[in-house]
Amino acid sequence: MPRVAPITGKSDIPAEHHAVVDGVMKTFGRIRGPFSMLLHTPGLAQHFLGIVNFMRDSSVVEQKVRSLAALVAASERGGAYVWAAQVESARKAGVREEAIELIRAKGDPAMLPADERQVVAYTQQLIRTSNVDRATFDALHKRYGTKWLVELTAAAGYFGLLCGIVTTFEVPVPEGGDKLR
Numbered sequence: 001m002p003r004v005a006p007i008t009g010k011s012d013i014p015a016e017h018h019a020v021v022d023g024v025m026k027t028f029g030r031i032r033g034p035f036s037m038l039l040h041t042p043g044l045a046q047h048f049l050g051i052v053n054f055m056r057d058s059s060v061v062e063q064k065v066r067s068l069a070a071l072v073a074a075s076e077r078g079g080a081y082v083w084a085a086q087v088e089s090a091r092k093a094g095v096r097e098e099a100i101e102l103i104r105a106k107g108d109p110a111m112l113p114a115d116e117r118q119v120v121a122y123t124q125q126l127i128r129t130s131n132v133d134r135a136t137f138d139a140l141h142k143r144y145g146t147k148w149l150v151e152l153t154a155a156a157g158y159f160g161l162l163c164g165i166v167t168t169f170e171v172p173v174p175e176g177g178d179k180l181r
Contacts, residue, residue, distance in 0.1 A: 079163025
């Protein structure tokens, strides 16, 4: 049971913010998870929605890599809702079960293929310490460039922030959702 009543529709917020609810509905098809809390502050929810739509529609970081970052952030931050919400889309994007299980266990990415290993290591370091060692940073920067790395970092931070919201407000994992631990 959430710590505060979730926003479930337009009737829960003032009319001047109904367009934000419409945006959430357009993006997700319903009000769910973090947005059930974020909509308590509609202006903030609108900005979060902008990040979601940018990542989905405009990011140079492909979905598979964004999914890896989301799963790492969820695992590292204990974000059970974010994990459950992201794991199926990660599978659909081509993230291998071995990578999913390693991330779930907060394992050492050394045994992953190079492309997965670098992204998982980068995101683990970022979430754990708010920094990344030079070798990991340089490897991804050389391979993908600055814009890509900024967007990957932002995606990881975004999912980490969502974990804080859903965990603090005790947003329940959807029925039948994949369990983080």
